[in-house]
Amino acid sequence: MMRHSLSRAAVVVAVAALLEAVLSPYLTFGGISPKLAVIGVVFAVAGLQDLQAVLLGFFGGVVFDALGGGIGLFGVGALGGLLAGMLAARVGVAPRGAEVLLLAQVAAVAVAARDVIGLVAINLAGLEGPPPIEFMLAGVIPDALVNALLAYAIGSLLLKFVRVKGAM
Amino acid sequence: MGRRKSKSAGGLVALCILCVASLALFTIYVKEGDCTENGCGPLHTVQLGAAEVLRPVRAIFSVVAGPFEDTSAAVGDAFRRGDEKQLRRDALENQEFAAEASRLRQENERLRELLDGQRPPYEYAPLARVTAPVGDQFTNRVIINVGSADGVQPEKPVIVGNNTLIGRTTDVSRHTAEVMLVTDQMFAAGVRIVPPAELDRFTGEVSPENGDAVSYGEGMLSTGWEEYLGVEYVDMSAEVKKGDFVVTSGRSGDYELLFPPGLLVGTVESVSSEDYDQFKKIVVTPPTEPQDLQEVRVITGW
Numbered sequence: 001m002m003r004h005s006l007s008r009a010a011v012v013v014a015v016a017a018l019l020e021a022v023l024s025p026y027l028t029f030g031g032i033s034p035k036l037a038v039i040g041v042v043f044a045v046a047g048l049q050d051l052q053a054v055l056l057g058f059f060g061g062v063v064f065d066a067l068g069g070g071i072g073l074f075g076v077g078a079l080g081g082l083l084a085g086m087l088a089a090r091v092g093v094a095p096r097g098a099e100v101l102l103l104a105q106v107a108a109v110a111v112a113a114r115d116v117i118g119l120v121a122i123n124l125a126g127l128e129g130p131p132p133i134e135f136m137l138a139g140v141i142p143d144a145l146v147n148a149l150l151a152y153a154i155g156s157l158l159l160k161f162v163r164v165k166g167a168m
Numbered sequence: 169m170g171r172r173k174s175k176s177a178g179g180l181v182a183l184c185i186l187c188v189a190s191l192a193l194f195t196i197y198v199k200e201g202d203c204t205e206n207g208c209g210p211l212h213t214v215q216l217g218a219a220e221v222l223r224p225v226r227a228i229f230s231v232v233a234g235p236f237e238d239t240s241a242a243v244g245d246a247f248r249r250g251d252e253k254q255l256r257r258d259a260l261e262n263q264e265f266a267a268e269a270s271r272l273r274q275e276n277e278r279l280r281e282l283l284d285g286q287r288p289p290y291e292y293a294p295l296a297r298v299t300a301p302v303g304d305q306f307t308n309r310v311i312i313n314v315g316s317a318d319g320v321q322p323e324k325p326v327i328v329g330n331n332t333l334i335g336r337t338t339d340v341s342r343h344t345a346e347v348m349l350v351t352d353q354m355f356a357a358g359v360r361i362v363p364p365a366e367l368d369r370f371t372g373e374v375s376p377e378n379g380d381a382v383s384y385g386e387g388m389l390s391t392g393w394e395e396y397l398g399v400e401y402v403d404m405s406a407e408v409k410k411g412d413f414v415v416t417s418g419r420s421g422d423y424e425l426l427f428p429p430g431l432l433v434g435t436v437e438s439v440s441s442e443d444y445d446q447f448k449k450i451v452v453t454p455p456t457e458p459q460d461l462q463e464v465r466v467i468t469g470w
Contacts, residue, residue: 018225021222021302022222022225022226022229022300023229024304025300025301025302025303025304025309026229026233026301028303028304028305030305031305032305033304033305049179050178050179050180050182050183051178051179051182053179054179054182054183054186055182055186058186058189058190061190062193065193065215066214066215066218067215067218067222068215068218068219068222068302068339068346069304070303070304070306071303071304071306071307072215072302072303072307072339073194073197073198074193074194074196074197074211074215075190075191075192075193075194075195075197076194078186078189078190078193079187079190079191079194082183082186082187082190086179086183089179118304118306119306121194122306122354124194124198125198127354128353128354128356128390129306129353130306130353139305143305
């Protein structure tokens, strides 16, 4: 019987946040950038209880914010991580073999949510942001799709790392 | 069943509490403002501390990413074979410019000896290396390896060469500073548009050919979501031509702006307007590409 290890999940979330903060600027093309922190949270917390999932998602987001990742506004990553954690925990159990595909879709939704949160935060902070409609079409949708592909590519590796043998 | 329900309810309660906590963090962070006036708040301090800790990590990634960036640029060049003729023409033109520049440099040196001491009295921080890019699709920023220990403060102009503005500092830690580049969508600067013949690129001084009563096109430099650098709010009556220089204006009426006057930010690439437009649409070519930046200087006083 395989179960998710909480400590391993925390390691994945923290490393993913660090990697996104450092690597993402090199891999940003227009409106698309790899959201490793979100993907890390989704795959790390998928098999955890709701409470553990939201706490870990929030933790990952705060680490990401503290490292100055993304737009650098504190709270945006935390809220994004929180939503990613909750979505991943609530999505339920997929048939064996289809869980990576399912979680990749969750990652796409979570990435889209974080992009929208980022845009709202920019506007709330009184900074110059892109026009919402254009951003949805040219920024959010391609970003979500590319990150879903990325999540699908690395998802099984992450699940393999996070899962350990033992009773649920 | 009851236990599962209570766990799920616990998760929802935690979600609500942490949502409020996230919003509180965001509000506190925005309320803290930047570190210019009352020092840094706790959340900014955390980020600055993390920037210091990540400095070596970013430097390592920068070195590792260097060859990949070069390769990517080389592949991009290979696909631009059609531009070869244009490049040859440009090269020839550049050689002519180089010859002219050489003559002007000699003349300039001679005149500078006469005017010694009349350059803008800028104070600079030590020469800084660009360590790494930071941010995501909303931003265009880099980290440089000078900080408050070198006299750098937030909201100071960052230049390359003598006089070319490439951005401004935002968050400054002890040994690093974040630079918001002119191509960042949140960057804005008051600028004016000057014909090449009337601007001394070395000093940034503008010398009108027809006396002092010259009004140049003025506006606000910013990068749109379409990712071109442009000057907004330029009056339709202003005379602007392709190839004109865009320089910081320094003042707007009675107000002193963030940058000293005369810093070059680019050249006008195109000017257009429709009948229904209120202002001219001006596209600007920046003098350097952000990915080409290696060494920069922060102007700490003027």
